[in-house]
Amino acid sequence: MKSKLTIKDIAKLANVSITTTSRIINHKPDGYSEETREKVLSVIKKYGYMPNLIARSLVTNQTRLIGVLIPDIRNPFYAEISRGIEVAAYEKDINVMLFNSNLQSDKFKKQIMMCIERNVDGIIMVSQYLPVTESVNQLKKHEIPLVMIDTLEDKSKYNVVETDIYHGAFLATEYLIKLGHKNIACIESDPYQTHGLYNSISRTEGYISALKTYGIPIKKHLIIASDSSNESGRKSMEQLLKYYKEFTAVFIQNDIMAFSAYQAIKEANLKIPDDISVVGFDDISFCKISDPPLTTVKQPTYEMGYEAMNMLFKLINKKNKRRQHKIFQPELVIRKSVRSI
Numbered sequence: 001m002k003s004k005l006t007i008k009d010i011a012k013l014a015n016v017s018i019t020t021t022s023r024i025i026n027h028k029p030d031g032y033s034e035e036t037r038e039k040v041l042s043v044i045k046k047y048g049y050m051p052n053l054i055a056r057s058l059v060t061n062q063t064r065l066i067g068v069l070i071p072d073i074r075n076p077f078y079a080e081i082s083r084g085i086e087v088a089a090y091e092k093d094i095n096v097m098l099f100n101s102n103l104q105s106d107k108f109k110k111q112i113m114m115c116i117e118r119n120v121d122g123i124i125m126v127s128q129y130l131p132v133t134e135s136v137n138q139l140k141k142h143e144i145p146l147v148m149i150d151t152l153e154d155k156s157k158y159n160v161v162e163t164d165i166y167h168g169a170f171l172a173t174e175y176l177i178k179l180g181h182k183n184i185a186c187i188e189s190d191p192y193q194t195h196g197l198y199n200s201i202s203r204t205e206g207y208i209s210a211l212k213t214y215g216i217p218i219k220k221h222l223i224i225a226s227d228s229s230n231e232s233g234r235k236s237m238e239q240l241l242k243y244y245k246e247f248t249a250v251f252i253q254n255d256i257m258a259f260s261a262y263q264a265i266k267e268a269n270l271k272i273p274d275d276i277s278v279v280g281f282d283d284i285s286f287c288k289i290s291d292p293p294l295t296t297v298k299q300p301t302y303e304m305g306y307e308a309m310n311m312l313f314k315l316i317n318k319k320n321k322r323r324q325h326k327i328f329q330p331e332l333v334i335r336k337s338v339r340s341i
Contacts, residue, residue: 007025010047010049024036024037024041064095065119066094066095066312067097067115068099069123069126070127071100071101071126080305081126081302084303084306084307088306112138113138115144121145122147122313122316124146125148125151145316147324150162155325160324163300163327164328166203169202172281173210180341181277182248183247184207184251185244186252187237187252187253188223188253204223224239226257236257241265241268249277250278253281259294274339277295279337280297282298283297293337296333297333298332299330
C-alpha cells in the first residue's frame with residue numbers, strides 16, 4: 001500500500017463508493033448505514049488515513065472551526081459553559097477557538113474580525129453585553145451562523161440559549177420569605193455599569209415580584225447596585241451593614257459577588273446564616289466549598305453550552321431555518337447559608 005492513502009484508496013479497501021466514503025469522512029449525515037460507516041472508519045483506523053484539512057475545506061466549504069466569545073475567562077460560570085460547548089464540538093469533530101473579550105469593545109470587534117478572517121463555520125457569543133449590532137451585521141454579510149447564550153439583543157432576531165433568570169430570582173426570594181424573612185436586601189449588578197446587563201434587570205424584577213406576591217413592602221434603600229467585580233459584593237454589603245441594619249437576609253445576583261459579601265459580613269463579626277442569610281445566583285463550583293456552603297440558584301451552564309453547540313451545528317448544516325430559542329429552567333440549590341426566623 002502506498003504511503004499516502006486517498007479517499008479513492010479507502011473506498012476500494014472498504015468496498016464502498018467514493019461518494020459515500022467522502023460523505024463519511026467529511027461527516028455528512030444521511031446516505032449511508034451505520035454498518036457502512038463502521039467499514040470505512042475501520043479502514044481509516046487500520047491504515048492511519050489523515051485527511052487533508054485544506055482540501056476538505058475546499059470541497060465541503062467548511063473549516064470545522066468555530067469561534068466562542070466569552071466576557072470574562074476568570075469566572076467559573078463561563079468556564080462551565082465553554083466546557084459544554086467544547087464537549088459537544090469534540091463529538092462532532094469541530095475545533096473551537098476561545099476568545100476572552102474582557103468586556104472591551106475594541107477587543108471584541110477585533111476578535112470577530114479574526115473569526116471572519118479564519119473563515120469559521122459559526123460563532124457562539126456568551127453573555128456579550130457590549131454593543132454587538134455592527135459585529136452581527138458583519139457576520140450576516142459573510143453568512144456566518146450565530147448562536148447567543150444569555151443576550152441583551154432582541155431574541156426574536158437571533159438563535160438564543162438562556163435560563164429563565166426572572167423565575168430564578170423569584171425562587172430565591174420566595175425561599176427566604178417562606179423561611180420568615182421580610183426585610184430582604186438585594187445586591188444587584190448595576191445595568192449602567194455592566195454594559196446594559198439585561199439579566200440583572202430580570203433578576204431584580206424577579207426579586208420585586210416575589211415581595212409583591214407575598215405582600216411585603218419594597219424598600220428601595222435595600223436594593224444596592226453593584227458593578228459585578230470581585231470586590232463589589234463586599235463594598236455593597238459594607239454599605240448595607242453601615243446604613244441599613246434591619247435586613248435579615250440578602251439576595252445577591254451572582255455567586256462571585258456573594259463570596260465577596262461573605263468577607264464583609266465576617267469582618268463585621270457577624271455570622272452566616274445566624275445573623276444574615278445569603279442566597280446567590282449561578283451555582284458555580286465554589287458554592288459547595290464556601291464557608292458556609294452557599295444556597296444559590298443553579299443555571300445549567302454545561303447544558304446551555306452543549307445545547308448552543310448543537311444548535312449551531314444544525315445551523316451550519318442548514319438543518320434549521322427558523323430562529324431557535326431554548327430556555328432552561330433554574331433550580332434552587334439549598335445549602336447552609338440560610339436559616340428560618
